[in-house]
Amino acid sequence: MSLPPEILTQIFAEAARDAHETYVRSLKHESLPRDPELPRPYSWITLTHVCRLWRVIALSRPALWSDISVIDADATEEIMERTRSHTITITFRLPAKSVTNGDLPWAQADKRMDLYSWLLETELHRTTAITGPAMLGDFSPFVVAQATRLRALAITAPNIGPIATAPGAFAFPALEHLEYRAAGRHSPAPLLGATLRTLLVQPAWQDAVDPAATYVLDARELVRALRGMPRLEALDVRISDTHGASPAPEHDAVPAPHLRTVRLVGAAPACAHVLQHVALPPDARLDIECVARDVTPDMAPRPVPHAIAAVLRGPPCALYAPCAAFAIEGTDGGYVLRGWRRADERYAERAADVVLRCGAREAGAVLAVLLRVFALHAVEHVRIAYGQLDLFGACAGFEELARGVRLRSMVLDGVEVALVSCLLLSTTAADVTLENIKFKPSDPRDAKQWEEERAAGPDAVVLESQKSMRALAQLLAGSSTVRSLRTLRLRRVTNVRAQDVDALREHIAVLEWDGVESIDLSYDRSTTTVVNSLAP
Numbered sequence: 146m147s148l149p150p151e152i153l154t155q156i157f158a159e160a161a162r163d164a165h166e167t168y169v170r171s172l173k174h175e176s177l178p179r180d181p182e183l184p185r186p187y188s189w190i191t192l193t194h195v196c197r198l199w200r201v202i203a204l205s206r207p208a209l210w211s212d213i214s215v216i217d218a219d220a221t222e223e224i225m226e227r228t229r230s231h232t233i234t235i236t237f238r239l240p241a242k243s244v245t246n247g248d249l250p251w252a253q254a255d256k257r258m259d260l261y262s263w264l265l266e267t268e269l270h271r272t273t274a275i276t277g278p279a280m281l282g283d284f285s286p287f288v289v290a291q292a293t294r295l296r297a298l299a300i301t302a303p304n305i306g307p308i309a310t311a312p313g314a315f316a317f318p319a320l321e322h323l324e325y326r327a328a329g330r331h332s333p334a335p336l337l338g339a340t341l342r343t344l345l346v347q348p349a350w351q352d353a354v355d356p357a358a359t360y361v362l363d364a365r366e367l368v369r370a371l372r373g374m375p376r377l378e379a380l381d382v383r384i385s386d387t388h389g390a391s392p393a394p395e396h397d398a399v400p401a402p403h404l405r406t407v408r409l410v411g412a413a414p415a416c417a418h419v420l421q422h423v424a425l426p427p428d429a430r431l432d433i434e435c436v437a438r439d440v441t442p443d444m445a446p447r448p449v450p451h452a453i454a455a456v457l458r459g460p461p462c463a464l465y466a467p468c469a470a471f472a473i474e475g476t477d478g479g480y481v482l483r484g485w486r487r488a489d490e491r492y493a494e495r496a497a498d499v500v501l502r503c504g505a506r507e508a509g510a511v512l513a514v515l516l517r518v519f520a521l522h523a524v525e526h527v528r529i530a531y532g533q534l535d536l537f538g539a540c541a542g543f544e545e546l547a548r549g550v551r552l553r554s555m556v557l558d559g560v561e562v563a564l565v566s567c568l569l570l571s572t573t574a575a576d577v578t579l580e581n582i583k584f585k586p587s588d589p590r591d592a593k594q595w596e597e598e599r600a601a602g603p604d605a606v607v608l609e610s611q612k613s614m615r616a617l618a619q620l621l622a623g624s625s626t627v628r629s630l631r632t633l634r635l636r637r638v639t640n641v642r643a644q645d646v647d648a649l650r651e652h653i654a655v656l657e658w659d660g661v662e663s664i665d666l667s668y669d670r671s672t673t674t675v676v677n678s679l680a681p
Contacts, residue, residue, distance in 0.1 A: 150202050157202075157209050160189035165212040168236065186214035186236070187224075207231040213268075215261050215277075225268070232294055233268060237261040237277035275300065292317045299324035301349050302331035312370055313338055332362065337370045342403075343379040364415035368422045371399045378403050384411040384419065398424040405429055556580065566617050570624055578634040585613040586640045614641045632656075 148156075168186040193203040203209055210227040215237040225233075237257070261277060269288060274297040295317045302325065316338025323341055325333040326349040333346055346362045364384045371377065401423055409416045554576035557565055562584055569577065621630075633653050635641065 153199060153202050154206055154209070157189070157193060157206070160192055161209055161212065164189045165214070165234075165236070168214060186212065186216070187220065212236065213264065215257055215264065221260055221264075230271070232271050232273045234274040235261075235264050235268070235272055235277065236275075237264075269295070273297070277301070286314065289315050289317055293319055295320055297322040297324075298336070299326075301326045302333070312366075313373060316340075332366065334362075334366060334370055337374060339373055339375060341374050342376055344374070344377060345381040347381070347383055364411065364418040367419060368399055371401060371423060375400070376403055377401060379406040380404060381406075381408040382410070384409060384415045398422055400424050402426055554578070557582070562617065566620055569617075569621060569630070573629050575629050575631045576634075577630060577632070578636065579638055580636045582635075582638045584617070584638065584640040614638075615644075 164186055190203075193200045204227060207227065207229045208231055210224050211231050211233045213221060213224055213228070213233050213235050215221055215235070264272075265275075266288065270291045271294060272292065273294050275295065276299040278301045296319060298317065298320055312334040315335040317336070318338075318340065320336075320338060320340055321342045323333070323336060323343070324345045324347075325336065326347050327333065337344070362382055362384050367382060367384055399422055404423075404425055407425065407429060409419055553574060555568070555572055555574040556578045557568060557580070559581040560568075562582060565579065565582060630653055633656055
């Protein structure tokens with residue numbers, strides 16, 4: 146007894162879709178395996194060989210064979226016959242390693258490329274999606290005009306230098322999704338048209354020495370292209386630096402009424418130029434990564450604390466003026482600013498209007514710059530996570546924050562204790578949460594062993610101002626500037642004992658403990674005990 150044809154067709158369709166998607170993902174992966182190890186896009190066909198009835202059902206459904214993966218001429222021609230007049234998708238990738246390693250003979254590689262070119266020339270009229278390499282010279286205006294059904298295009302342009310082609314010269318009439326990976330300075334401008342809804346422009350490879358060398362779309366070129374893409378909804382682009390030039394200002398901001406997601410990666414001047422000349426809707430989600438243009442002698446990108454300030458100076462301030470939530474993520478190569486308007490709270494982190502995740506020590510300076518640029522009078526929650534921040538820069542930033550902003554809550558997650566004490570003395574927040582904080586043991590003998598272990602560790606530098614919880618309690622209790630603090634929460638904190646917080650109780654109204662790790666004798670993780678509740 147066999148399954149109904151409708152059920153079998155659904156099974157075949159799911160198997161074919163899964164095999165095709167797996168194959169496409171493997172082709173887009175940066176480290177391609179050798180050709181014989183690639184997932185086979187037609188592996189699902191063996192399922193139809195169970196019996197004659199199953200094969201007849203599969204052959205009678207042209208839609209099952211619509212995903213054309215260029216492997217060899219015989220297989221491609223056979224699959225093309227089975228699709229009949231149904232719409233198709235074309236997937237092709239020739240891994241360079243498979244040719245240079247001898248796994249794929251040059252003659253066979255040439256046949257695949259010829260077959261791919263033949264498909265583009267003869268079957269473009271019924272193709273809905275293409276994934277593969279492309280030379281803009283392969284497309285003529287006559288051929289492009291025939292691609293009335295092409296909706297998605299993911300191509301890799303060759304490294305043959307820039308082509309002087311007018312923007313939109315090869316714009317497909319119905320193209321909605323363009324994923325363009327360029328090697329070198331090969332511009333996607335000829336493919337940009339009015340029908341695009343999503344645009345991704347990335348380098349085909351990343352230059353480890355000079356990341357800016359792989360930014361493939363000039364900022365001014367992008368602004369000009371956006372004028373011709375009124376339907377664009379999502380933009381993810383690596384943009385090239387303007388090299389310090391002062392571009393001629395646009396008379397009117399480019400309207401982008403549907404652009405809800407924007408991700409820009411590039412040097413600060415390039416990002417600033419785009420933000421200054423594009424009118425985004427109020428609920429747009431922004432993801433801006435400012436990378437240093439300069440390179441240090443050791444060939445590592447140099448952090449630029451004020452890069453974000455350069456991006457946000459001037460008209461961009463108005464862009465972020467109603468912003469209620471933004472995040473800064475720091476790396477050794479720069480800073481990532483993610484901002485969300487108040488109208489779109491889906492992306493805002495819970496109970497955090499400002500999220501600062503920095504590994505770079507200049508994060509305090511960045512925070513101070515942002516406070517000046519933003520005039521953050523409406524911010525009520527601040528979260529600082531995982532950072533050995535610059536002590537003086539961070540304190541200066543929070544002193545400025547205390548003068549102009551009335552914080553309600555602050556979360557310090559994984560921050561050095563020396564900075565914790567500084568921030569607690571500077572903040573006006575009434576509610577403070579300490580998470581993942583490693584205090585110095587109160588006992589001098591344990592503290593000495595702890596310092597030795599910290600000094601021997603791969604990532605820790607023992608600060609002379611590193612404090613125990615008892616020292617921090619005494620410091621805060623004797624301070625007249627912490628009058629606003631009413632609630633202090635401790636979560637996943639080490640080297641803290643109940644008696645260490647006695648000095649704080651007359652200064653703090655509520656003291657909450659949640660998952661505190663109390664270590665009494667030594668800095669030994671094996672003796673850690675978890676105290677669920679030590680609230681007075």
